[in-house]
Structure formats: structure tokens, C-alpha cells
Amino acid sequence: MRDLVRRIDSATPPDRDRAIDALRAFAILGVVLGHWLVTALVSDSGTVRGASPLHYMPQLAPISWVFQTLAVFFLVGGQVGAKSYAAARAHGTGYPRWLRARLARLFRPVVAVLSVWAVAAGVMLASGAGYDTVHALFRLVLSPLWFLLVFATLTAATPLAARLHPLWPLAVVLYVDLFQFGLGGPEWLGWLNVAAGWLVPYCLGAAWARGGLPGRGAGWALLAGGTAATAVLILFAGYPASMVGVPGSAVSNLNPPTLAAVTFGLAQCGAALLLTGPLRRWLRRPAAWAAVALLNLSAMTVFLWHQTAMIAVTALGLLTGGALPGLHTVPDGGGWVLARLAWLPVFAAALLVCWAAFRTYEIxxxxxxxxxxxxxxxxxxxxxxxxxxxxxxx
Structure with missing residues (x-):
């Protein structure tokens, strides 16, 4: 292990910004832990259905503030995308070739997870599993893929995003929400925010790459401004406190993104910028850097298979013949939360098995x-x- 750590550290170019990799790793882990904490599979009369503890315990909404880290991922994506595109142009690489290379690693692991689950769904239906159960499980696995489609679209738009000021997509989100919620506009209008909402942190990342976010002042301005705006929208404009979707809620901050989700993302981006200095100092330690680098090499595998890991543990738990607390029971109390926390290491072990089996599709x-x-x-x-x-x- 020490030799591996030494090799990783010595192989890293001295000009590599390790903080960027750490922010990406933290964003991925935030999504994984967030899904494991706010998603429940309830066994009810032979059927498995999805549920959320946030529906039964809305006071847990602050959990979503910690683990809904998509804005940080798009911030890093914009920064890395803009830098790599500029480097590709400097070396004479055309846009089509650059884009193919960027998207190849993104979507190659998707083929594996879709193939496995297509077979699994067929086997479950053929063995007598109910359609509602199969649909709930398949939907849970496929739900993260919307993020990849959005990220791929923004990656393709990197040449535009590199020149676009973040205030423009932010203005689109503002006017969409104003028209939809304030003036009673059609619901479909909100889907414009899927692109515009995530374009805001992506453009911030591109601005960061070209030196447009100087010093710690930009970080503090984003953190303070985003936090204040989000608080006003939640307290006085009727936006939900949860930054993830909650079953049964009239409005979701995430599906599609609302103005509150975007301002919250701005606060997260500000915090990320402020953390880059401490992260760079921490990652001078070879062991810390090795952990971050190895996670980044398999980031897509971890992201795509974490729901499968949770489903596998849940399915194996059903073989005990009873509903296990925190795994098959309704998430309606503190007992469920404590039990779910105890299951997290088991989910992580199952994810490690998935990683070992499918990481080769990413490299x-x-x-x-x-x-x-x-x-x-x-x-x-x-x-x-x-x-x-x-x-x-x-």
C-alpha cells in the first residue's frame, strides 16, 4: 500500500490542482450518501415500493443541504471542461475529437449498468415479481441517469459556456419561476430550468478556469449571497426547504431545478471556492491524495452502481423472511434513521463488490x-x- 501511495504521488504532475479532484470526489460521495439516506424501499404485502424519510419527517430537510452536492460537480465540470477544451485547441485538436474523448468515459459505464438491469428486470418479471416492484427498482437505478444527460449536454456546450456569464442562465431561471409560480404559467415551462439551472454552476466553473473568480472574495460573495437568497425564497416565497424531491410534495426543488435550488447551488459553489486552499494543503499528504485520485478514477462506476448496491442489500435482506428495520420498514421515525445509519457500511461493502466487477468499463x-x-x-x-x-x- 505504501508503494502504491508513493507511485500515485510521484506520478502526479506538479501543476495539477488536487483540490479540483477532491471537490469532485466529495460531490460524488455526497450524492451517494444522500441517496442512501433519503431513499427507502418498503416491503409491503409482497410488493416493494419507494419511500422517503423526508416525507414522514420534514424536519430532516437539512440533510439534503449537506448531501445534495450536484452544483459542486457542475462547477468542477465547467472548470475542467473549459481548461481541457482550451488545451485541446492549443494542441490543434478539433472540437468533435475533443467532445468524443470527453463523453467516452462518461457513457461507457452506462452500457454495463443498463445491460445488467435489462437482464435483471426480465428475470424478475419471468420469475413472478410484480410489475410495480420491478418498475420501482428500475426507476431507482435509472434516476441518476438524467444527471449524465444534462452533464453531457453542458459538456457539448463548453465553447459557449466558456464565454457565457452565469447571470444569463440565472436570469432564465428567475423568469421561468416567476412566470410559472407567480403568474400561473404551465408546468412544462419549468423544464427549461433543467438546462438553465445547471448551466449556472457550469458557467461559474468555466469562469473559474479563465481566472474570472479572483481571490477569496468571490467565494465569500457567492456563499453569503446564495445563502441569503435561498433563505428568503424558503421563508417568504413558499419554496420547499428540502433540496431534493420529496414524494407527495406539490413542488420539488430538484425536478426540475427551481430558483431556490440554483441559489443554494451558488452558496455551495462559494463554499467550494473557499475550501480549495485548505484542500490543497491537506492533499500534499500522499495518502490523502492517493485516496482522492483512486476515487476519481472510478467516479462514474461509484455513481452508477450505488443504487444497485442498496437494492442488492435490500433484496438479500428479504431472504430473512421479515422486514428489517431501516431496510424494509416505513421511514417514519428516529428508529428508522438510526437503523439506516447502521446499514450504510453494508451498502458500502456491496458497492465495493460492484466496483470490483464493473470498474473496468470506466478504464x-x-x-x-x-x-x-x-x-x-x-x-x-x-x-x-x-x-x-x-x-x-x-
Whole structure:
């Protein structure tokens, strides 16, 4: 282990901003833990249905403030995307080739999860499982994919986002919400915010890449302004306190994003900017950096399979013949919360199994020969990517 840590640290280019990788890792872990905490699968008369503790215990809404970290992911995506596009242009790489390379790693693991679940759904239906149960499970697995479609769209729009001021998409969200909620506009209008809402942190990331967010002042302004705006919208404009969707609620802050979700995201982006300094100092430690780098290499695998891990544990628990607290019971009290916290290490162990089985879909392995190409090349030995080169390309 010490040798691996040393190799990862020595293979990292000295000019790499390790804080960016840490923010991406924290964002992914936030989404994973958030889903595991606010999603429940209730066993009821032979049927499994989805539920949320936020529906029964709305006082737990602050949990969503901690674990709904998508804005940070889009901030980092915009920063990295803008930098990589600028570097590609400087080296004479055209937009189509750059875009294909950016999207390949994003969607290659999706094929694996869709294939496995297509087979699993067919087997469950053929073995007599109810349609409602299969639909609830399949929907739970597919629900994170909307994020990938949005991220892919914004990645394709990177040349535009690199020149677009974040205030423009923010204005779109403001007017959409004003027309929809204030003037009784049609519900479909809110779906314009799916692109506009997440374009705000993506454009902030692009501005960060070109030096448009100088010093800690920008971080404090975003954190204070975003927090104040979100508080006003929740307390006086009727927006929900939860930053994730809650079954049965008339309005969801996330599906599609509302102005409150976007201002909350601005506060998160401000906090992320303020954390970059401490993170850079912390990640000078080789062991800390190795953990962050390894997670980033399999970030998509972790993201795509974390719901499957929770479902697998839930399904195996049904074999005991009874409803296990925190796993199959209605999430309506503090006992469920404590029991769910105890299940988190089990979910993590199941996710580790999924990672071991499917991580190869995220890292392309070309057997038998080194592939040249200067800084863009990758060395492959014995059918596996050389870990040091992988660190350089992570």
C-alpha cells in the first residue's frame, strides 16, 4: 500500500490542482450518501415500493443541504471542461475529437449498468415479481441517469459556456419561476430550468478556469449571497426547504431545478471556492491524495452502481423472511434513521463488490502494447492501464 501511495504521488504532475479532484470526489460521495439516506424501499404485502424519510419527517430537510452536492460537480465540470477544451485547441485538436474523448468515459459505464438491469428486470418479471416492484427498482437505478444527460449536454456546450456569464442562465431561471409560480404559467415551462439551472454552476466553473473568480472574495460573495437568497425564497416565497424531491410534495426543488435550488447551488459553489486552499494543503499528504485520485478514477462506476448496491442489500435482506428495520420498514421515525445509519457500511461493502466487477468499463484497457502520443498517450501492461499513467490522465 505504501508503494502504491508513493507511485500515485510521484506520478502526479506538479501543476495539477488536487483540490479540483477532491471537490469532485466529495460531490460524488455526497450524492451517494444522500441517496442512501433519503431513499427507502418498503416491503409491503409482497410488493416493494419507494419511500422517503423526508416525507414522514420534514424536519430532516437539512440533510439534503449537506448531501445534495450536484452544483459542486457542475462547477468542477465547467472548470475542467473549459481548461481541457482550451488545451485541446492549443494542441490543434478539433472540437468533435475533443467532445468524443470527453463523453467516452462518461457513457461507457452506462452500457454495463443498463445491460445488467435489462437482464435483471426480465428475470424478475419471468420469475413472478410484480410489475410495480420491478418498475420501482428500475426507476431507482435509472434516476441518476438524467444527471449524465444534462452533464453531457453542458459538456457539448463548453465553447459557449466558456464565454457565457452565469447571470444569463440565472436570469432564465428567475423568469421561468416567476412566470410559472407567480403568474400561473404551465408546468412544462419549468423544464427549461433543467438546462438553465445547471448551466449556472457550469458557467461559474468555466469562469473559474479563465481566472474570472479572483481571490477569496468571490467565494465569500457567492456563499453569503446564495445563502441569503435561498433563505428568503424558503421563508417568504413558499419554496420547499428540502433540496431534493420529496414524494407527495406539490413542488420539488430538484425536478426540475427551481430558483431556490440554483441559489443554494451558488452558496455551495462559494463554499467550494473557499475550501480549495485548505484542500490543497491537506492533499500534499500522499495518502490523502492517493485516496482522492483512486476515487476519481472510478467516479462514474461509484455513481452508477450505488443504487444497485442498496437494492442488492435490500433484496438479500428479504431472504430473512421479515422486514428489517431501516431496510424494509416505513421511514417514519428516529428508529428508522438510526437503523439506516447502521446499514450504510453494508451498502458500502456491496458497492465495493460492484466496483470490483464493473470498474473496468470506466478504464479502457488496450492489451499488449504501449500507445504513444506524448502527454496524451497511455501505457498498458498485461491488459491493465499502468496506474502511474492513469494518475496523469485522471
Amino acid at each position: 479502457t484497457a488496450h492489451k499488449g502494447r504501449p500507445r504513444p502520443g506524448g502527454p496524451g498517450g497511455r501505457i498498458v501492461r498485461e491488459g491493465r492501464p499502468d496506474r502511474e499513467e492513469a494518475m496523469r490522465r485522471a
